[in-house]
Amino acid sequence: MSGLIQVLNNSLLSQDAVIKATFYPTAFLTIFFAFLVVMSRSIFHSVIYLAFTLIGIAGIYLYLDAEFLAIVQVLIYVGAIVTLFIFTIMLTTQADTEPIRGTVRRMWAGALAGFAIFLILSKVITMTTWHIGLPEAAFVNLRELGRSLMSKYALPFEVISLISLAALVGVIVIGRGRKR
Amino acid sequence: MIPQSHFLILSALLFSIGVFGILTRKNAIGILMSIELILNAANINLITFGKFLGSPDGLGQIFALFVIAIAAASAVVGLGLVISIYRNAKTILVNKLNLMKW
Numbered sequence: 639m640s641g642l643i644q645v646l647n648n649s650l651l652s653q654d655a656v657i658k659a660t661f662y663p664t665a666f667l668t669i670f671f672a673f674l675v676v677m678s679r680s681i682f683h684s685v686i687y688l689a690f691t692l693i694g695i696a697g698i699y700l701y702l703d704a705e706f707l708a709i710v711q712v713l714i715y716v717g718a719i720v721t722l723f724i725f726t727i728m729l730t731t732q733a734d735t736e737p738i739r740g741t742v743r744r745m746w747a748g749a750l751a752g753f754a755i756f757l758i759l760s761k762v763i764t765m766t767t768w769h770i771g772l773p774e775a776a777f778v779n780l781r782e783l784g785r786s787l788m789s790k791y792a793l794p795f796e797v798i799s800l801i802s803l804a805a806l807v808g809v810i811v812i813g814r815g816r817k818r
Numbered sequence: 819m820i821p822q823s824h825f826l827i828l829s830a831l832l833f834s835i836g837v838f839g840i841l842t843r844k845n846a847i848g849i850l851m852s853i854e855l856i857l858n859a860a861n862i863n864l865i866t867f868g869k870f871l872g873s874p875d876g877l878g879q880i881f882a883l884f885v886i887a888i889a890a891a892s893a894v895v896g897l898g899l900v901i902s903i904y905r906n907a908k909t910i911l912v913n914k915l916n917l918m919k920w
Binding site (some may be wrong): 688751759785 | 862
């Protein structure tokens with residue numbers, strides 16, 4: 639982001655205006671693609687829209703000064719998880735696939751539940767007065783992130799590796815099928 | 819500067835879209851995709867608070883990293899289960915999977 643901002647500083651537009659003018663389209667596109675993920679009739683289209691949604695969220699991370707997280711998001715989600723989804727869809731979905739969508743009643747129930755949750759959350763968010771902490775310390779660079787990951791949060795980091803190992807072994811056992 | 823509440827509203831929208839997807843999808847893979855959306859909404863929240871409350875050692879981003887790692891593990895196990903279910907029941911539509919239903 640900082641290199642981009644450097645370039646923009648020399649241009650006529652102010653930095654703040656550029657950030658505002660690009661953030662809201664990004665957010666809108668992310669929401670739009672997320673909506674398409676749940677509304678699309680074909681599960682394969684849905685997974686493509688999911689990839690676009692995840693890229694949009696990586697863009698949102700850039701506005702939060704989390705460049706490393708944005709790269710990790712694209713690498714792990716778009717690179718690995720979406721690929722995994724596509725392979726699973728190809729392995730499991732038949733050609734004469736049945737309609738994905740449930741009944742109209744279930745659709746309305748889901749829409750009502752989602753809308754109610756959004757109303758409650760947005761009400762709470764707008765009612766609360768948010769305290770802004772130290773604006774200078776808010777920027778976390780990658781060196782700092784790696785240092786605290788290896789010192790202060792080393793134990794959770796190792797637990798994550800244990801979880802990955804458990805997932806690896808578990809999915810091999812599940813996916814192997816019955817022994818003949 | 820974009821205010822904190824706009825990020826939180828964005829994350830709330832993503833979360834409710836994910837809830838809608840979980841409740842209406844019949845395909846098990848679609849449900850897993852909605853779960854990924856919800857986890858991403860949680861991630862946006864974590865990073866937003868990490869930035870605006872200013873924890874000195876990047877706690878928000880570190881938690882978001884952990885959430886990404888666990889989401890990857892859960893997606894792997896979930897998709898393995900889907901393949902195993904398909905092998906046994908020849909369908910992944912959750913309304914057809916009544917094998918253990920009384």
